[in-house]
Amino acid sequence: MNDVMRAPTVVAVVxxxxxxxxxxxxxxxxxxxxxxxxxxxxxxxxDLADAELSEARIVITSWGIGPFDEAVLATLPTLELIAHTGATIKPFATDELFDQGILVTQAGAGMARSVAEVSLTFTLALLHRVPEMHNALRAGSGWYDAAATGVQREILGARVAVIGASRTGRAYLELIRALGAEPLLVDPTVDARESKALGAELMSLDDALRRAEIVAVHAPTLPETHHLIGRRELALLPDGAGIVNTARSWLVDEAALIDELRDGRLSAAIDVFDEEPLAADSPLRGLPGVLVTPHRAAGTSQGRLRQGRIIVDEVAAFAAGRPLSHVVSRDQLSSMA
Incomplete structure (x- = not known):
């Protein structure tokens, strides 16, 4: 029997x-x-509406999928697994989904290396004052102004505060350690022994901020991490420090950061914003010490293929009756953006 005559058991809404x-x-x-x-x-x-769903046991999803509410689930009477090619499942996960015992897995682990490399790129750019020099040359305001540029620094020996030992945070730690940075780790879920194994000095947020030349945020999205880096925390940073955010804008008070950037006291490299797409009149587009990218830190070709491979591995494991490696529970939803 060929595929045309078979009802789909695996549907990719991608x-x-x-x-x-x-x-x-x-x-x-x-x-x-x-x-x-x-x-x-x-x-x-x-779109789900484009498929025959009566025998679909596995649905593979991507960005833009709507909620799997009661009406949608009624069209999927045999659904057992949703495998999401992205990381967060919040846009489509519902109580009805979990109430029916449908498993949900995702491919966020495939993004860690890609995002960590962009965080490293941002770190080097801020240390070497690339945004200030690039933006000055683009604006035609002269060849070289040391006072305006600020002190250029190497990553060797640089004190880098890593906020959150997430998958991406750990990948970033590995990269900056290899280049000789001195990582300062802030994560209440990590003890001193684990921090040492990660090659970082564990300390409180305030202490890390007071010492940091670069702050890279990789914490989860939880109620208690909303604006974890706010106006008070930014004021603790030494003059000339830089903020790297490839995680979520949730973690940093954007308005407070913009005020510091306007003063020229801090620099920043940002891939995530409160409003996306970034507004055409956002101050972040024009400030001299700022590097911005359009939420594409995870967009490498290798990373995308890793995400796909994770999904295929999960789907194959499910079909064979083996445990899944990346299942997300209802309780874990609160830590997703």
Missing amino acids: SEELFAEFFSDADATRLRVVAESLGGAFVRVD
Whole structure:
């Protein structure tokens, strides 16, 4: 029996463009093999409404998917697993989903290296005053002004406060240690022994901020981490320090940071914002000591393929009755952005 006559058992609600980014030919073939092992076919669609869902046991999702509420779940009577190619599942996870015992897994681990490398890029750029010099040259305001540029520094021996030993935070720690930085770790879930194993000195947030030349935020999104770096915390930083944020804007008080950046006391490199897309009139677009990117830190080709491979591995494990490695529970939703 060919795929045309089989009802889909594995449905990927992923655009054609993103599907090609996430899944190599070999991994796409693996998805078809899994679907056949479940007695049906594999299908890729742009929208759930485009697929026959009566026998779908696995749905693969990407960005833009809507909530799996009672009405949607009614069209998926055999659904057992949702495998999300991204990290956070908040846009689509519902109580009904968990109430029905449907498993949810995600591929956030595949992003860690990509985001960590961008955080390292930002760190080096701020230490070496790249935003100030680049923006000055672009504006045509002269060749070199040491006073305006600020002191240029190497990462060797630089004190870098890492806020959160998340997957990305740990990947970032590995990179900056290899280049000779002196990491200061802030994470209440990590003890001194684990911090030492990570090659970092564990300390309180205030102490780390007072010593830091760079602050890189990698903490989870929790009620208690909202504006973890606020006006008071920013004031603790020494003059010339830099803020690196490739995590979530939730963690840093954007308005307070803009005030510090306007004064020229701090610099910043930011990939995430309170308003996305970033408003055309946002001060962050024009301040001299600021480097901004459009929430693309995880967008490497290798990272995308890692995410896809994680999903295929999870789907294959589920079909074979093996435990999944990246399941997200209802309780874990509160720590997702």
